[in-house]
Amino acid sequence: MLTKKAYYAFQALTHLVEKYNDGPVLISEIAEQKKIPLKFLENILLQLKNTGVLDSKKGKGGGYFLKNKPSDTRIATVFRMIDGPIAMLPCVSLYFYQRCENCNEKFCGLHDILVEVRDATLNILENRTLADLALKDKNPVLHLKPYS
Amino acid sequence: MLTKKAYYAFQALTHLVEKYNDGPVLISEIAEQKKIPLKFLENILLQLKNTGVLDSKKGKGGGYFLKNKPSDTRIATVFRMIDGPIAMLPCVSLYFYQRCENCNEKFCGLHDILVEVRDATLNILENRTLADLALKDKNPVLHLKPYS
DNA sequence: AGCAAGTCTACTCATTTGGTAGGCTATTGT
DNA sequence: ACAATAGCCTACCAAATGAGTAGACTTGCT
Secondary structure (H helix, E strand, O other): OOOHHHHHHHHHHHHHHHOOOOOOEOHHHHHHHHOOOHHHHHHHHHHHHHOOOEEEEOOOOOEEEEOOOHHHOEHHHHHHHHHOOOOOOHHHOOOOOOOOOOOOHHHOHHHHHHHHHHHHHHHHHOOOEHHHHOOOOOOOOOOOOOOO | OOOHHHHHHHHHHHHHHHOOOOOOEOHHHHHHHHOOOHHHHHHHHHHHHHOOOEEEEOOOOOEEEEOOOHHHOEHHHHHHHHHOOOOOOHHHOOOOOOOOOOOOHHHOHHHHHHHHHHHHHHHHHOOOEHHHHOOOOOOOOOOOOOOO
C-alpha cells in the first residue's frame, strides 16, 4: 500500500502538471485544492525539491513548480523517493537490495515469484510519467438523450 | 513491502510443502529450521489454520500440515490473509475496495496506473501456488572440471 | 523596511509491527 | 487414569512507522 504521504505527493504533482507553464504555484493553493494538510504538504514538496523533481521560488510570486517537463519524470522515481522500495522484499529490490539472511536466493521459490512481480510492476511504473497523472476525460460523455 | 509476518508465513509454508505427505510437522521444527521466533510462528500458523490454509493435530504425533494439495492454494490468497490488500490504494483494490474521498476515479491518472499495476501483480500471484515455493534446483550444477 | 513566500528543527500522538508470557485444552501412549 | 505432548488462547509490551503540528528562520521582492 502507498503511504498517505506518497498519495498526497502524487495529488500535488498532478496539480502542478495541470498548472505547468502557469508559473509557481503556492503550497497553500495545492493544499486547499487537494485537501492536504498544509504543513504536511510543505514537507512533501520540500522533499520532492531536494530530490530534484520540483523547484521553488521564494517571496512574492513564488511557489513550487516542476523542475522538468512532466514527461521527463517517471512515476517510479517519485515512488522510490517518498515510499522507498517498490519490490516486496529487500532481496528482490534493484535500488534497495539487501541479501536475505535465512534463505538462499538460488533455491527460494518466493524469490522467483517476487522478482516476476517486481519486473511486471516496474515495467509499468518506469514507463509512466507525471504527464500520465494529469486530468483526462476517460469517459467521454456521449450526448445522448436519456431514454424515455 | 511484505511484513515479516508474511515472509515468515511463506517460509513456514515452504517447509510444509516440502514435508507434504510426511504427516504433521511440529511448530518447533519449523521455527528451528527457518529461524523464526517460536511464539510468533504459533500465531502465524494459527491464523493460516483459521483461514483454511493449514490444519493441525494436537497431542503426540501432532503438528501442522497443509489442508489441501500445495497446488490448490494460491500465493495471492496467503498474501491477502496475512498482509491484507495487494493493491497500492484502497480505490484500486478488488478485495478491500474503498472509494477515494478526494479524487474522482473517472479522472484520476494515478488510479489508471495503479489498476494496471494491480492487474499485472495479480496475474502472477493468482497463478502461482504453494507448490511453486518448494525447493528446486534453479542452477543445475554442470559437472565441469574447474579450468586449470 | 516590510511582507510574502518557502525552509528548517523539533515535537507529538496513534497505529502497526514484531514480538513475549503464561496458562488452557485436546490427544495419545502406558 | 494420568502424564506427557503439542497446539490454542488471552493478554501484554516495546520499538518503529505514519501522519501530522508548531513555531521560528531565511530569502527575495517591491
